[in-house]
Amino acid sequence: xxxxxxxxxxxxxxxxxxxxxxxxxxxxxxxxxxxxxxxxxxxxxxxxxxxxxxxxxxxxxxxxxxxxxxxxxxxxxxxxxxxx
Amino acid sequence: xxxxxxxxxxxxxxxxxxxxxxxxxxxxxxxxxxxxxxxxxxxxxxxxxxxxxxxxxxxxxxxxxxxxxxxxxxxxxxxxxxxxxxxxxxxxxxxxxxxxxxxxxxxxxxxxxxxxxxxxxxxxxxxxxxxxxxxxxxxxxxxxxxxxxxxxxxxxxxxxxxxxxxxxxxxxxxxxxxxxxxxxxxxxxxxxxxxxxxxxxxxxxxxxxxxxxxxxxxxxxxxxxxxxxxxxxxxxxxxxxxxxxxxxxxxxxxxxxxxxxxxxxxxxxxxxxxxxxxxxxxxxxxxxxxxxxxxxxxxxxxxxxxxxxxx
Numbered sequence: 001x002x003x004x005x006x007x008x009x010x011x012x013x014x015x016x017x018x019x020x021x022x023x024x025x026x027x028x029x030x031x032x033x034x035x036x037x038x039x040x041x042x043x044x045x046x047x048x049x050x051x052x053x054x055x056x057x058x059x060x061x062x063x064x065x066x067x068x069x070x071x072x073x074x075x076x077x078x079x080x081x082x083x084x
Numbered sequence: 085x086x087x088x089x090x091x092x093x094x095x096x097x098x099x100x101x102x103x104x105x106x107x108x109x110x111x112x113x114x115x116x117x118x119x120x121x122x123x124x125x126x127x128x129x130x131x132x133x134x135x136x137x138x139x140x141x142x143x144x145x146x147x148x149x150x151x152x153x154x155x156x157x158x159x160x161x162x163x164x165x166x167x168x169x170x171x172x173x174x175x176x177x178x179x180x181x182x183x184x185x186x187x188x189x190x191x192x193x194x195x196x197x198x199x200x201x202x203x204x205x206x207x208x209x210x211x212x213x214x215x216x217x218x219x220x221x222x223x224x225x226x227x228x229x230x231x232x233x234x235x236x237x238x239x240x241x242x243x244x245x246x247x248x249x250x251x252x253x254x255x256x257x258x259x260x261x262x263x264x265x266x267x268x269x270x271x272x273x274x275x276x277x278x279x280x281x282x283x284x285x286x287x288x289x290x291x292x293x294x295x296x297x298x299x300x301x302x303x304x305x306x307x308x309x310x311x312x313x314x315x316x317x318x319x320x321x322x323x324x325x326x327x328x329x330x331x332x333x334x335x336x337x338x339x340x341x342x343x344x345x346x347x348x349x350x351x352x353x354x355x356x357x358x359x360x361x362x363x364x365x366x367x368x369x370x371x372x373x374x375x376x377x378x379x380x381x382x383x384x385x386x387x388x389x390x391x392x393x394x395x
């Protein structure tokens with residue numbers, strides 16, 4: 001069984017970590033980032049920003065780049081994407 | 085045989101002796117008690133339920149409610165709840181014996197029936213589709229549930245949503261509806277013919293009384309329902325009735341946090357819970373007037389195709 005079980009609901013998702021037993025909510029930006037990482041093995045920062053801008057997943061407030069960095073950190077902490 | 089067919093003397097003889105066997109939804113229990121308010125509560129609220137001789141039938145849960153044996157039985161009398169001979173809770177004042185039976189039974193089911201994913205939520209049904217009503221205390225969940233089941237919706241449960249892990253269907257557990265504080269006179273005024281038992285005061289939840297489950301809900305207690313909606317009710321004084329779609333992913337997170345055995349079930353709980361959310365439309369629901377709330381639920385049911393479920 002894969003470590004992470006993911007269920008996508010529209011632009012959001014929930015993830016079950018079979019190692020820890022924890023369940024996580026992925027808002028649209030986190031899901032879009034995760035999908036981008038799965039579609040491109042090692043996306044550049046520019047690739048990521050381009051894809052995410054097309055998907056219109058940014059929240060008002062922090063600049064897009066900061067939102068991406070913050071969300072990538074969170075995904076790495078959850079080990080949903082690898083550390084670079 | 086139904087409980088109401090037992091004479092008062094026979095019921096008490098069973099309760100004082102080997103206990104009475106009772107079926108509620110998919111569970112059977114054996115209740116033994118020397119407390120008069122327990123006999124009274126069972127007579128008033130469980131009349132339509134199937135009973136048998138406790139010595140002849142297997143029971144899932146063996147429950148007893150009795151006063152402690154020491155001096156407290158004379159000074160501020162109390163009642164103990166025991167399950168399979170173990171007392172999982174501190175005793176309560178004797179006046180709270182009947183609510184303690186209902187709370188204790190909730191605990192027995194939620195901590196042992198792991199063949200279900202069990203969510204802390206009321207659930208009602210119409211046209212084969214279940215509306216799950218999860219909500220924190222004070223949201224008007226029980227009042228709305230009582231109003232709905234007095235207006236043609238079928239009571240599946242006012243407290244425990246039982247999701248069958250194999251089929252994803254929701255099983256019925258139509259026990260008495262727990263009403264608290266202001267909702268007791270409100271439901272009496274809404275439906276003057278409804279039976280609500282004697283209130284217990286100063287409980288951990290305030291004043292508590294139980295409403296007899298509708299006869300039709302008890303008759304159909306072995307009929308499961310498909311998940312139709314997950315609706316978060318919120319009673320707000322003076323508010324207009326509004327039902328708005330809400331995020332399915334966030335609804336799942338709330339249900340997972342409010343399930344009794346989600347952690348226990350692990351990946352299986354995730355599978356069952358996400359499958360439920362996939363099938364259900366999710367809403368936030370604000371209301372102040374019970375009649376308007378029921379009309380909104382009726383419109384929702386009328387807009388959905390009737391589902392037939394084999395039980």
